[in-house]
Amino acid sequence: MKRIVAITGAGISAESGIKTFRDEDGLWENYRIEDVATPEAWHKDYKLVLHFYNERLKQLIHVSPNNAHLSLVRLEANYEVDVITQNVDDLHERAGSSKVLHLHGELRKKRSQVDPNYILPIDSNTNEIQLGDLCPYGQQMRPHIVWFGESVPKMEEAADIVQKADIILIIGTSMAVYPAAGLIYYAKNEIPVYYIDPKADQTTIPNRSVIRIAQKAGSGLPKVVDELIEMSKNGN
Secondary structure (H helix, E strand, O other): OOEEEEEEOHHHHHOOOOOOOOOOOOEEOOEEHHHHOOHHHHHHOHHHHHHHHHHHHHHHHOOOOOHHHHHHHHHHHOOEEEEEEOOOOOHHHHHOOOOEEEOOEEEEEEEOOOOOOOEEEOOOOOOOOOOOOEOOOOOEOEEEEOOOOOOOOOHHHHHHHHHOOOEEEEEOOOOOOOOHHHHHHHOOOOOOEEEEOOOHHHOOOOOOOEEEEOOOHHHHHHHHHHHHHHHHHOOO
């Protein structure tokens, strides 16, 4: 069975009602990125950071996977499918994708600020990280999010997955944010690469032959999935 690797970004979740990480005005839900998404912000005002992510979590509860998320699940009947997402929501999992790697962390989890390997799910009864919620080292638990200025611990695992791909799907991402944008260069040169994004025609991916679908994920991806399923049935 051939292996498809889907690399997804904010655009796939935007159609479910989740705002993109950085809008044109440089704000995220009326907050400056520098005030809520950096280690410096946490050390300056961890109460503000906690409030911000708790509000994002409450928003997540009220949105659902869209047609693009569900289309990726359809592929699993004909292909081995890995999803590598830059998103911190759980919409891929809720849609039914069986293998999802989160590059930038997960909104529904919390971790120790002392030991990055001490990670717990957030209590579904409260749906928030509470003040005074301490790790075994006696420190306030923080969101399990990779902030600007922090390393991306799952990059090596993601690169290994991409190297094994027979087909790459790039969905809802500008391919401008590194290191995630560099993942495409770990793929074998000869394999098909589909790029589904409204600005796909405006984005340069050097030294790659790319099939570009300049549409939103919810409309463009289902067509690509139908095509790939038909190819599989025909033995291609």
